[in-house]
Amino acid sequence: MASHRKPRTRVLSSPGSRRTAAGLTTAALASVTLLSQSANAAPRAPKPSIEEVKQKVDDLYHQAETATEKYNAAKEKAGEQQQTVNSLLDAAAKRAEKMNESRRELGTFASAQYRTGGMNPTAQLMLAKDPQQFFDRSHLMERLTGREKQAVTDYQEQAAAAARQRAEATRSLEKLQDSQDSLKESKQSVQSKLSEARQLLSRLTAEEKARLAELEREREAAAKRKAEELARKQAEAERERQRQEEQNQNDGSGDGSSDGSTGGGSTDDGSYATKAEKALAFARAQIGKPYVWGATGPSSYDCSGLTQAAWKAAGVDLPRTTWDQVKVGTRVATSNLQPGDLVFFYDDISHVGMYIGNGKMIHAPKPGAYVREESIYYMPIYGSVRPA
Known part of the structure; x- marks a missing residue:
């Protein structure tokens, strides 16, 4: 007569069998753990553009x-x-x-x-x-x-x-x-x-560096277009000033009161232009020298170190920092800039360059760069002063 007893569970008695079972159990637990960690892990932040x-x-x-x-x-x-x-x-x-x-x-x-x-x-x-x-x-x-x-x-x-x-x-x-x-x-x-x-x-790849260089060229091109527009407007204003002066002379109404200033302060019969020319000559001679923070020359400069040294060559003593240089002289509008004027940038007035005309300046840009000519629109303008 057949037995109705429940079959006994087979016991793994041999060492090899026990090892195999243990190995399967460990692998299963590891799989569960990995799945759990993957599910709970925060998504990786996307790489910045x-x-x-x-x-x-x-x-x-x-x-x-x-x-x-x-x-x-x-x-x-x-x-x-x-x-x-x-x-x-x-x-x-x-x-x-x-x-x-x-x-x-x-x-x-x-x-x-x-x-x-x-x-x-x-x-x-x-x-x-x-x-x-x-x-x-x-x-x-x-x-x-x-x-x-x-x-x-x-x-x-x-x-x-x-x-x-x-x-x-x-x-x-x-x-x-x-x-x-x-x-x-x-x-x-x-x-x-x-x-x-x-x-x-x-950490940039070669392709990313190339794209970065392209963006920089686009920025420079946009700044250059703005500089050319300023130069055009300044040239028109100067032609209009000369035309008006000639008309006054022809009409006999000239009283000699015009000082030739384009706003923001008198040139004192050309004395400012003479000093500015000396300052600009010094600044041009520094083109190609490296920007080094805290440097005042003669082999390297930071932005305010360059403008201080340039105007010192013209016999004008400027303070050391941009925050003090902006307080010297007479404030002028961007449209009335003359060569030698100081142009300041950013809301915190942390950068300065020297205007050379045609919407451009000479400045010491940043670490890794060299003293160079560049559009004043390369950075957001804060304001400008005529220092002498």
Whole structure:
């Protein structure tokens, strides 16, 4: 009679069978784990377009230039503060010597009194831990001779002056430390931005680099067209000015009041044009030299370092940073620009170039580039000044 008992589950008794089963189980678990991780993993971010990379790189270069101007300002401030500290320390040393002379004179009186067996007020002053306590006891001062009183007064004045100078020197040293900290921070910021830009560019393929170069050419072409349009309008304005001047002369109505200025300030009978010509000659001689942040020449420049050096060659002293240079001279409209005028860029006024006419300028562009001529419309214009 057939048995109705449930068949017994077969046990894998052999070592090989157990290993095979374990291997299958592990593989199954691994597959489940991988499937689970794949399902839960965040989708990979899409690769940025070359246009986005270009915008990011341009932004980083702009940020680096802003940090460069902060570096220039901090460096200038630190230099000025160092001079102040040195001057104060020299003055404090001289004051200390005068105080020591007064102390030695007091010592002479104290020694004389000590030898005669007394301890007069002068000796008490020399031995006092706190000279101010001595001065507060006016009845002691009444017992001093005329010369001793003068010696005490001299010492008191020298000691007070020395204390003031030490306090001032301490404050100046603290300001110097702040300037040096700011200088270090700005330098690190510049280096960080430039490093990030280089890394972005280094990851581009050859095809992407070619596309980037094409975008740059398109940008330059657009800026060139705007410069040509400005040059056309300026030429028309000049022809109209000359026509009007000739008509006034022919009509006999000319009163000699025209100064030939195209707006934004007088040329002072050509004196500005003469200075501008010297500044531009210097700037042209620097074409081809590399941009280096924080540099003021003669082998390399940053943007404000170039304009400062160029106008210095014309006998005009400009401040170091773009933020200070924009405050010098007379503001002029873009349509009224004359050669030599300074054109500033971006809302934060972090870049500057020197106008040469026909909508173009000479400037030190950015890291990796060289001093060159370029359309003023290559960057967004903030405003312009006539510096002399």
